[in-house]
Amino acid sequence: MSTATPTTRTRLLLDGTGPDREAHLARYGPLPRSGCVDLLTTVQDSGLTGRGGGGFSTATKIRAVAASPRRPVVVGNGLEGEPLSAKDAVLLARNPHLVLDGLELLARALRARSAILALPEAADTTAIGVAAGDRGVEVVPLPGGFVAGQETALVNQLDGGPAMPRDPFTRVTDAGVGGRPTLVLNVETLAQLALVVRYGASWFTSIGVDDDPGSSLFTISGSVRHPGVVEAERGSVLRAVLAAAEPRKIGAVLVGGYHGAWVPASGLGVRLTDRELATYDASVGAGVLHVLDDSACPLAHAAEIVDYLASESAGQCGPCLNGLPRMADDLRRLAAGARDPALPGAIRRLSRLVTGRGACAHPDGSARFVASTLDVFRGHVAAHLEGWCPSAQRRAAS
Amino acid sequence: MPLGAAEGGVVTTRLHIDWTRCDGHGSCAELLPELLGLDDFGFPVVRFAERDPAIPRRDEEAARHAVRSCPVMALRLYEPG
Numbered sequence: 310m311s312t313a314t315p316t317t318r319t320r321l322l323l324d325g326t327g328p329d330r331e332a333h334l335a336r337y338g339p340l341p342r343s344g345c346v347d348l349l350t351t352v353q354d355s356g357l358t359g360r361g362g363g364g365f366s367t368a369t370k371i372r373a374v375a376a377s378p379r380r381p382v383v384v385g386n387g388l389e390g391e392p393l394s395a396k397d398a399v400l401l402a403r404n405p406h407l408v409l410d411g412l413e414l415l416a417r418a419l420r421a422r423s424a425i426l427a428l429p430e431a432a433d434t435t436a437i438g439v440a441a442g443d444r445g446v447e448v449v450p451l452p453g454g455f456v457a458g459q460e461t462a463l464v465n466q467l468d469g470g471p472a473m474p475r476d477p478f479t480r481v482t483d484a485g486v487g488g489r490p491t492l493v494l495n496v497e498t499l500a501q502l503a504l505v506v507r508y509g510a511s512w513f514t515s516i517g518v519d520d521d522p523g524s525s526l527f528t529i530s531g532s533v534r535h536p537g538v539v540e541a542e543r544g545s546v547l548r549a550v551l552a553a554a555e556p557r558k559i560g561a562v563l564v565g566g567y568h569g570a571w572v573p574a575s576g577l578g579v580r581l582t583d584r585e586l587a588t589y590d591a592s593v594g595a596g597v598l599h600v601l602d603d604s605a606c607p608l609a610h611a612a613e614i615v616d617y618l619a620s621e622s623a624g625q626c627g628p629c630l631n632g633l634p635r636m637a638d639d640l641r642r643l644a645a646g647a648r649d650p651a652l653p654g655a656i657r658r659l660s661r662l663v664t665g666r667g668a669c670a671h672p673d674g675s676a677r678f679v680a681s682t683l684d685v686f687r688g689h690v691a692a693h694l695e696g697w698c699p700s701a702q703r704r705a706a707s
Numbered sequence: 708m709p710l711g712a713a714e715g716g717v718v719t720t721r722l723h724i725d726w727t728r729c730d731g732h733g734s735c736a737e738l739l740p741e742l743l744g745l746d747d748f749g750f751p752v753v754r755f756a757e758r759d760p761a762i763p764r765r766d767e768e769a770a771r772h773a774v775r776s777c778p779v780m781a782l783r784l785y786e787p788g
């Protein structure tokens with residue numbers, strides 16, 4: 310290896326060199342030529358998991374495509390439909406070549422038919438377009454939307470269809486774009502993979518925790534003085550990661566985005582790894598950390614989010630199309646102070662009813678968020694039913 | 708045999724619902740009453756929390772009938788492999 314192995318704990322963002330390829334090569338060294346078996350072994354040993362939300366084993370996904378006799382299509386997913394997430398856009402602006410490295414490595418190792426980088430059409434793709442220019446990667450701008458980045462919706466769009474998920478019965482790793490086996494990986498996952506292949510599995514696992522190694526990008530937003538994107542090792546303490554953004558008075562933190570779950574202020578010592586977050590039915594997901602201020606009514610805030618989620622249903626699956634708006638209505642009524650004691654139970658029943666009953670994870674994720682809202686803000690629910698709001702009192706007192 | 712049981716190496720047949728096709732008001736729930744109910748909106752609900760429920764042997768014929776009867780071909784049976 311011609312360049313020194315980076316030893317700092319910041320591996321992706323701060324080291325980016327923008328669209329300048331020469332600077333990138335000087336910084337990271339040439340792209341190793343690794344065959345499929347080598348690449349698979351290294352990725353397997355690294356324990357790298359998807360950074361786009363699902364958290365699925367990257368090696369398992371690659372293997373599913375490698376097993377096919379047909380030449381696959383490799384897709385970098387940069388659609389980032391989650392409104393609270395900005396890490397993919399920041400990564401692509403600051404370190405586009407690392408993402409392209411990941412695509413190129415996979416395309417070579419899998420003898421891919423084509424390599425595609427899907428980006429939101431609203432984004433400024435000038436830098437990445439220049440960077441991708443002579444690297445054999447096709448940049449495809451696509452309309453955004455919350456579910457547009459779900460794997461099957463992305464494949465559907467690349468096939469010229471609408472931004473709607475497909476029935477997942479046929480896996481895209483078996484038949485995706487143009488009917489070919491298709492490997493879809495989030496852009497951060499690709500950048501991580503490019504580092505893993507360059508510096509090795511043990512380098513990757515030297516930070517993070519045993520069952521969840523490496524680092525992740527986190528987007529911090531909400532009631533903080535410095536919203537933005539940071540990189541932190543997996544298993545970092547939530548409070549420590551938030552500190553850089555200087556939060557105000559924290560009421561709760563939404564971890565994982567609109568499909569995520571709340572960690573109450575009493576839980577800021579939790580480590581950002583799926584095993585510990587499971588206590589709150591949360592997961593790291595795409596690394597969204599949204600701070601809710603102590604003086605904001607969490608039920609009102611959650612009702613707005615569920616309204617949005619209901620409006621983003623692609624409207625093709627009955628339980629999602631019908632159940633989400635009703636769940637949103639009931640939550641809005643509860644937040645607005647309708648003192649109907651049947652509401653919490655009705656909302657819970659709906660959240661169980663829609664779970665597992667859609668072509669994509671949208672109803673499940675929405676239901677998870679709603680259930681978490683009722684659990685974590687139990688006190689608020691009870692107060693609203695009695696006709697008052699603890700947050701309003703806190704606002705009045707300050 | 709309990710619902711959904713698959714023991715002793717017997718291959719289990721599972722029922723998959725394509726939610727993008729299903730338009731509700733289901734004959735499937737009528738044909739497979741022990742397996743499927745209907746929700747508030749007329750869409751089938753699997754009676755036990757399983758995404759693609761295992762079909763008990765005695766219901767296999769009824770399940771095949773339900774698959775054939777679905778007007779939008781939203782149902783299919785498969786053996787996980």
Ligand code: SF4
Binds near residue numbers: 630
């Ligand atoms: S579950 Fe909802 S969002 Fe997902 S495909 Fe079906 S209707 Fe669309």
Ligand code: SF4
Binds near residue numbers: 734735
């Ligand atoms: S018969 Fe077909 S369309 Fe009707 S409810 Fe059942 S699955 Fe849906």
